[in-house]
Every structure is written in structure tokens, then in C-alpha cells.
Amino acid sequence: xxxxxxxxxxxxxxxxxxxxxxxxxxxxxxxxxxxxxxxxxxxxxxxxxxxxxxxxxxxxxxxxxxxxxxxxxxxxxxxxxxxxxxxxxxxxxxxxxxxxxxxxxxxxxxxxxxxxxxxxxxxxxxxxxxxxxxxxxxxxxxxxxxxxxxxxxxxxxxx
Amino acid sequence: xxxxxxxxxxxxxxxxxxxxxxxxxxxxxxxxxxxxxxxxxxxxxxxxxxxxxxxxxxxxxxxxxxxxxxxxxxxxxxxxxxxxxxxxxxxxxxxxxxxxxxxxxxxxxxxxxxxxxxxxxxxxxxxxxxxxxxxxxxxxxxxxxxxxxxxxxxxxxxxxxxxxxxxxxxxxxxxxxxxxxxxxxxxxxxxxxxxxxxxxxxxxxxxxxxxxxxxxxxxxxxxxxxxxxxxxxxxxxxxxxxxxxxxxxxxxxxxxxxxxxxxxxxxxxxxxxxxxxxxxx
Ligand SMILES: Cc1cc2nc3c(=O)[nH]c(=O)nc-3n(C[C@H](O)[C@H](O)[C@H](O)COP(=O)(O)OP(=O)(O)OC[C@H]3O[C@@H](n4cnc5c(N)ncnc54)[C@H](O)[C@@H]3O)c2cc1C
Ligand code: FES
Ligand code: FES
Numbered sequence: 001x002x003x004x005x006x007x008x009x010x011x012x013x014x015x016x017x018x019x020x021x022x023x024x025x026x027x028x029x030x031x032x033x034x035x036x037x038x039x040x041x042x043x044x045x046x047x048x049x050x051x052x053x054x055x056x057x058x059x060x061x062x063x064x065x066x067x068x069x070x071x072x073x074x075x076x077x078x079x080x081x082x083x084x085x086x087x088x089x090x091x092x093x094x095x096x097x098x099x100x101x102x103x104x105x106x107x108x109x110x111x112x113x114x115x116x117x118x119x120x121x122x123x124x125x126x127x128x129x130x131x132x133x134x135x136x137x138x139x140x141x142x143x144x145x146x147x148x149x150x151x152x153x154x155x156x157x158x159x
Numbered sequence: 160x161x162x163x164x165x166x167x168x169x170x171x172x173x174x175x176x177x178x179x180x181x182x183x184x185x186x187x188x189x190x191x192x193x194x195x196x197x198x199x200x201x202x203x204x205x206x207x208x209x210x211x212x213x214x215x216x217x218x219x220x221x222x223x224x225x226x227x228x229x230x231x232x233x234x235x236x237x238x239x240x241x242x243x244x245x246x247x248x249x250x251x252x253x254x255x256x257x258x259x260x261x262x263x264x265x266x267x268x269x270x271x272x273x274x275x276x277x278x279x280x281x282x283x284x285x286x287x288x289x290x291x292x293x294x295x296x297x298x299x300x301x302x303x304x305x306x307x308x309x310x311x312x313x314x315x316x317x318x319x320x321x322x323x324x325x326x327x328x329x330x331x332x333x334x335x336x337x338x339x340x341x342x343x344x345x346x347x348x349x350x351x352x353x354x355x356x357x358x359x360x361x362x363x364x365x366x367x368x369x370x371x372x373x374x375x376x377x378x379x380x381x382x383x384x385x386x387x388x389x390x391x392x393x394x395x396x397x398x399x400x401x402x403x404x405x406x407x408x409x410x411x412x413x414x415x416x417x418x419x420x421x422x423x424x425x426x427x428x429x430x431x432x433x434x435x436x437x438x439x440x
Contacts, residue, residue, distance in 0.1 A: 004188075004211070005164075006164045006165055006166045006211065006212075007166065009167070025164045026164065026165055026166060026167035026213070027161040027163065027164045027165055027203070029160065029161070029200065032160060048160075048201075048204060049201050049204075050197055050201060050260070050264050050267075051349075053261075053263060056263060062241075062266045063262075063263045063266065064263065064266055064267060065263055065264060065267065067200075068195075068196070068197045068200055068201070068264065068267045069196075069200075069267065070167070070196060070200065072167050073196065073215070073217075112263060129347075130257075130262050131262050131263070133261055133262070133347055133348050134261040134262050134263035134264065134348070135263075
């Protein structure tokens, strides 16, 4: 194994419409850079293995598990985290339909729903199921989450 | 958190990537090609993969190619699995790829990473084994085109420093009747108990499997028996089991006996499906 020390990087990230600079290692996960370098703690660390979806953010319009992304890969992309959503229809629907208990999975679910509604304003049930099965809720609020998503669809989708 | 650091390179041509790999090796480094990166990241976190330099192939245009050229479908190694569903040029590939992991993860997992990965299911390779596709690999000697069945023996047998650039499939296979079924022990996402994919060409059924053994495979001997219409469906399937590679997987997803039980029923269903004419056209 070589002793050479890999270099550090100063990167620019565009998150929630704002430009941030961060001093990182190439091996740093986007999840950790968002939380620890940018102070955006909405994306949650869960399994760190791609299984639970608690860390989901939106990158270039698509849901991404930020524990599966290196921060350096995210340079030049448009990132949206839960902090970038304010009183969005899907957030309100989660509150109105009690779609959480402990709330740990909630930012990940909301970001996934937000991406779903922006990519598929009128998704069929199969598409909703396919997208939402990327996230796990340990408190099993699944029925309420489904109600929240379908209620936003009935209101004419996502503004 | 990955407990070690590495250098990051994002070459923009096959030649640059191959030369970079060669240079890093000559300097005593341990470079790895990085496509979706999900395996390098998750196994890296568990110290089950080590690298001190990653070469991200997502900046190489050939690795992102997805479309037809002269009666052939070109699929770049760095395409995300979700793109193969959303721009579905190859229905069997769409079906098989859309069963890997879950939708959000498929936005990051790539075709090349799935085919070349250490996680042994490598389900996305099944359609290409059935369609006798060719692989384009890049390395220090340049680019070569090889039939996938010559190069894929349990895994893609790349030479040191080579990487998968594209997989090329003749148009004639794209619309052939097919069936692809993934059986899981529970839930609707995640690793398979078994995955069986089949494609009908010239009235002959081809079969490829993942999750039966610790590697995906296609077996000519099994196909001969499974196509022998002089026997009942069940006899054909049981006789074909004489040609299964060994050992059958016996792990947390299911015991070897359970796998064979599910495989038998699945193959009988496949034969019924195709021979009763209910095929995907
Ligand atoms: C949540 C989750 C669920 C999963 N479920 C499934 C499943 O149901 N079925 C299944 O089959 N797999 C599944 N996997 C495994 C996944 O498909 C593999 O780990 C795959 O390797 C990931 O692809 P990647 O593009 O992220 O790979 P990377 O991490 O980029 O690469 C994986 C390996 O392949 C090498 N490599 C990558 N690209 C190339 C190339 N072009 N040429 C040569 N070598 C290359 C890398 O050096 C590395 O060693 C799952 C993974 C996750 C995270
Ligand atoms: S923490 Fe990223 S998927 Fe679980
Ligand atoms: S509300 Fe507790 S994990 Fe989902």
C-alpha cells in the first residue's frame, strides 16, 4: 500500500439554490458533507447502505440516496434538500395526514415524494409504489404516507 | 464514512482512463474504475474493498451512449439502471434492470457496475447473455469487441487495467419474446432468491439465471433439455437440473433446497407461458 496522502479538495456545491464551498476528502459522502460541513442536517443517516432512504435528497430532479454519493460527484449538480422546501404541498399533506410518528424517515420520504410529483405530476399507483418502496419507515406509517401523497395528487399535484 | 481516503480522477476519454490506470499501477497504487460507485462506497465503508485512487468513468461519452447505431443497440457502462427503464429500448433489459434494488438506488447504480461488481447477483447481465451481445472493453492496448459469452464466465474476465465501455446487442434480439421473473423471499425490493430470464429466438427458448449459484449463468445443456418437447414440463425441468452448476446457493435469502423448489416451479411456469403462446411480443 502506498504511503502517499490523497489530496484535499475545495469544492463548490449548489444546494437549495445557494452556492456553498466545502473543504473535503474525495472519499467524503455527500450526506456527511451536507450535514457536517454545510450544517444542513435534514438528510438523515440511517443504514448508510442504500437500504432505508432516510438520506434521500434531490439531485438534478431525481431522488438520490446521499449515502451512495460522494460529495465530489455532486459538483456541478443542482441539489435540493428538505431545508429547501418551505410549506410545500407535500409537507402540509404529511402534517394533515399524520404521516409520521418519530419523524426520522420523514425528510427522506418527503424528498422522494417531491421528486415523484415533479417528474410525474399524475403518477399511477404502480409508479407511486415503485418510487416509495425506496424508503423504509420503522414506525410503519405507510398507510398515512400513501394518503398524504394521494391527497396532494387529488389537489392537482405539486406547485 | 469510508475509513480511508483516495484520489479522484474523472477522465473524458477511453484512452485517458486506460493510460491513467496504467500510470497509477506503475506507481504502486491500487486504482479502481468507479461507475455508479455504490458498491465501492458501501463495501468501502465496511473495509471490504480498498482503493487509493478512483477513476470515475461517467465523464467518458462512450460510457454514456444509449441508442441504436446501424441495427445495433449500444448500451454504455455508465448508464444508470433507471435510465434503462425510462428510455426503454430493450424490453427484456428494462424488465430485468427494473427489478434490481429499488428505484432511488437505480438512479445511482449503473449497468457496468452491476455487471462488473463484486455483489454476485449481477442481474443486468442476464438479457445480454441471452441476446449473445458483444462487449466493448477499453485498456492500454486500445479498445476490443468480444462476444459476451466468450468473456463472461461467472464474471466478466477483464484483463488487468481493462474496463467495460459498452454492451452491444443486435436489433434482431431486441423484440424477441421474453419473460423475466425475480422471486424474493420477502418484500418487493432487494436481492433475489432467484431471478430467471428467458428469450425465445428461432423457436428455441434460452434461459439465464441469477441467485441460483454464486454467479449468473446461462447453460446450453439445460436449454437443450428444457426445449425437448417430447417430455412433460416437469420432467424437462427436473432433468435439466442435472446440468445446474454447483454448488446451489444456501444462504440467508434461502436454503439450496428451497431455491431448487422455487426454481422448479418457476421454470414450469415459464414453459407453460411460452408454449401456451402467452409470450410478450
Ligand atoms: C441498495 C442496494 C440494493 C442492491 N440490490 C441489488 C439487486 O437486487 N440485484 C443486483 O444484481 N445487485 C444489487 N445491488 C448490487 C449492485 O448492483 C452492485 O453492487 C453494483 O456493483 C453497483 O453498481 P455501481 O455502478 O454503483 O458500481 P461501482 O461501485 O461503480 O463498481 C462496482 C465494481 O465494479 C467495478 N466497475 C464498475 N464499473 C466498471 C466498468 N465499466 N468496467 C470494469 N469494472 C467496473 C468497480 O471497480 C467496482 O469494483 C444492490 C446494491 C445496493 C446499494
Ligand atoms: S442512510 Fe442512505 S439509504 Fe439508509
Ligand atoms: S416515522 Fe419513525 S421511522 Fe418513519
